Amino acid sequence: MPMTRFTCYRCVHCCFFTEERESPILLWHEVLYLGKLGELLKIGLNFKNLGQGFYRFAISGFCPFYDVASRACRIHREKPLSCSMFPLLVDLASLELSTSLLCPWVYENRRNLLEDPGEDLEEVFQSEFKALREVVKWVYTVSKETSKLAIYFTSYFKNVASDVIREISEKYRVIKITESSVVDGFYYVLLEGEVDLDHLERLLKRDEITWYKLEKVPPIT
Numbered sequence: 001m002p003m004t005r006f007t008c009y010r011c012v013h014c015c016f017f018t019e020e021r022e023s024p025i026l027l028w029h030e031v032l033y034l035g036k037l038g039e040l041l042k043i044g045l046n047f048k049n050l051g052q053g054f055y056r057f058a059i060s061g062f063c064p065f066y067d068v069a070s071r072a073c074r075i076h077r078e079k080p081l082s083c084s085m086f087p088l089l090v091d092l093a094s095l096e097l098s099t100s101l102l103c104p105w106v107y108e109n110r111r112n113l114l115e116d117p118g119e120d121l122e123e124v125f126q127s128e129f130k131a132l133r134e135v136v137k138w139v140y141t142v143s144k145e146t147s148k149l150a151i152y153f154t155s156y157f158k159n160v161a162s163d164v165i166r167e168i169s170e171k172y173r174v175i176k177i178t179e180s181s182v183v184d185g186f187y188y189v190l191l192e193g194e195v196d197l198d199h200l201e202r203l204l205k206r207d208e209i210t211w212y213k214l215e216k217v218p219p220i221t
């Protein structure tokens with residue numbers, strides 16, 4: 001019998017952590033972004049370097065981005081991939097998939113999940129699978145050897161921000177663009193390969209851009 005699609009109950013299990021070791025794993029570019037977001041929102045965030053480009057978002061209790069009143073993630077659109085793929089879990093060495101029994105939906109459907117072959121998980125967890133693919137893409141295809149440049153800027157002029165991003169995209173290899181849903185006009189753009197810092201400075205130094213920062217990211221070791 002085909003399994004029903006996964007339905008998130010929006011319980012607190014995903015965003016409340018009794019033990020730090022249960023809290024989300026982050027990719028290095030997510031730490032850069034969340035770190036800057038934390039600074040702008042004046043929220044203290046704690047990341048632990050696990051090596052090889054992975055970090056733990058060390059949280060005790062509710063995640064600082066969780067809104068208890070609405071039972072929702074305040075950064076839903078740009079939340080970390082490990083949050084987006086939950087309750088799917090992946091062993092990145094073997095690419096073996098599993099589901100977390102901490103999730104009440106998984107617990108209720110555990111018999112069917114165990115009986116179904118692995119490939120059906122893609123049908124059951126459609127959007128979570130997309131996030132999982134994104135994780136695998138970052139880990140296996142986004143080169144770790146080359147340096148990257150993170151650009152952060154704030155502009156309340158959407159057309160100016162779009163023009164800047166378009167010009168950057170035409171000249172450089174852009175590997176990530178994020179527009180914040182919680183800090184008005186805040187953008188994060190990640191570039192790979194050679195960049196002309198003078199050109200970027202000229203591009204970003206304008207009245208319509210409130211502030212900007214360029215941050216070189218060394219190769220991941």
Ligand code: SF4
Nearest residue numbers: 015063065066073083
């Ligand atoms: S980032 Fe969002 S989804 Fe992830 S733990 Fe925090 S509140 Fe929950």
Ligand code: SF4
Nearest residue numbers: 008009011013014103
């Ligand atoms: S534990 Fe499962 S049901 Fe609860 S919020 Fe997370 S994914 Fe949704």
